[in-house]
Amino acid sequence: DTGVSQDPRHKITKRGQNVTFRCDPISEHNRLYWYRQTLGQGPEFLTYFQNEAQLEKSRLLSDRFSAERPKGSFSTLEIQRTEQGDSAMYLCASSPRSGQFSTDTQYFGPGTRLTVL
Amino acid sequence: AQRVTQPEKLLSVFKGAPVELKCNYSYSGSPELFWYVQYSRQRLQLLLRHISRESIKGFTADLNKGETSFHLKKPFAQEEDSAMYYCALRARSGGGTSYGKLTFGQGTILTVHP
Numbered sequence: 217d218t219g220v221s222q223d224p225r226h227k228i229t230k231r232g233q234n235v236t237f238r239c240d241p242i243s244e245h246n247r248l249y250w251y252r253q254t255l256g257q258g259p260e261f262l263t264y265f266q267n268e269a270q271l272e273k274s275r276l277l278s279d280r281f282s283a284e285r286p287k288g289s290f291s292t293l294e295i296q297r298t299e300q301g302d303s304a305m306y307l308c309a310s311s312p313r314s315g316q317f318s319t320d321t322q323y324f325g326p327g328t329r330l331t332v333l
Numbered sequence: 334a335q336r337v338t339q340p341e342k343l344l345s346v347f348k349g350a351p352v353e354l355k356c357n358y359s360y361s362g363s364p365e366l367f368w369y370v371q372y373s374r375q376r377l378q379l380l381l382r383h384i385s386r387e388s389i390k391g392f393t394a395d396l397n398k399g400e401t402s403f404h405l406k407k408p409f410a411q412e413e414d415s416a417m418y419y420c421a422l423r424a425r426s427g428g429g430t431s432y433g434k435l436t437f438g439q440g441t442i443l444t445v446h447p
Contacts, residue, residue, distance in 0.1 A: 258437030
C-alpha cells in the first residue's frame with residue numbers, strides 16, 4: 217500500500233498520560249498535514265509541514281500538543297497530559313507541492329482514533 | 334477567517350433521483366473549493382475540485398461566487414453513492430499561492446435507497 221499510513225490505528229489511554237502518533241506520508245510528498253475530527257464534525261486543521269519546516273499551527277494546538285517532522289519524511293504528533301476532550305480521530309494527510317497555482321491534492325490516511333478515559 | 338457550512342446533516346433519496354448536497358462558504362479572498370467523500374470503512378478521498386471543472390462519478394459542482402456556494406449535484410443517484418460528503422475550502426492569496434490547510438464543513442450523510 218503506497219498511501220498515507222498512520223500508527224497506531226486505535227489508542228486508549230488514561231487521562232494525564234502522554235501519547236504519540238506517527239504518520240508516514242506518500243513517498244516524495246513534501247507537505248504533511250494533521251487534522252482532528254470529533255464526532256459529528258468535519259476535520260479541523262491542526263498543523264502542517266513543508267519538508268521539515270512547520271509552517272502553520274492552529275489555535276487548537278495547545279501547549280500540550282507538539283508535532284515534528286525531523287527529516288522531512290514521517291511525522292509524529294504528541295499529546296502530553298491527555299484530557300478527555302482530546303478524544304478524537306487524528307488524521308494525517310500529505311500532498312505534493314506543484315507550484316504557485318497549487319492544485320495539489322491532499323491524500324488522507326486512515327486516522328488514529330484516540331480515546332481518553 | 335474562513336467558514337464552510339453544510340446545512341444538511343442527513344440526506345436521503347431513492348435510486349435514480351437527482352441529488353444536491355449544499356455547501357456555502359464565507360471567505361473574503363479567492364478560495365479553492367473541494368468536495369471530499371468518505372465511503373463506509375474507507376479513508377477520506379477527494380471527489381472533485383472547482384478548478385478542474387470536471388465530472389467525477391457523475392457528480393458536478395459549480396462555484397457560485399455571488400451566492401458563495403459550491404453545491405454538489407448528480408442527476409441520477411446510485412446506491413453506491415451512499416457516503417459521507419464534506420465540502421472544503423482552501424484559502425488562496427491574490428497571487429494565486431494557496432495556503433495549505435483545508436477548512437471543512439460538518440459533512441452530509443447521503444443515503445441512496447434502492
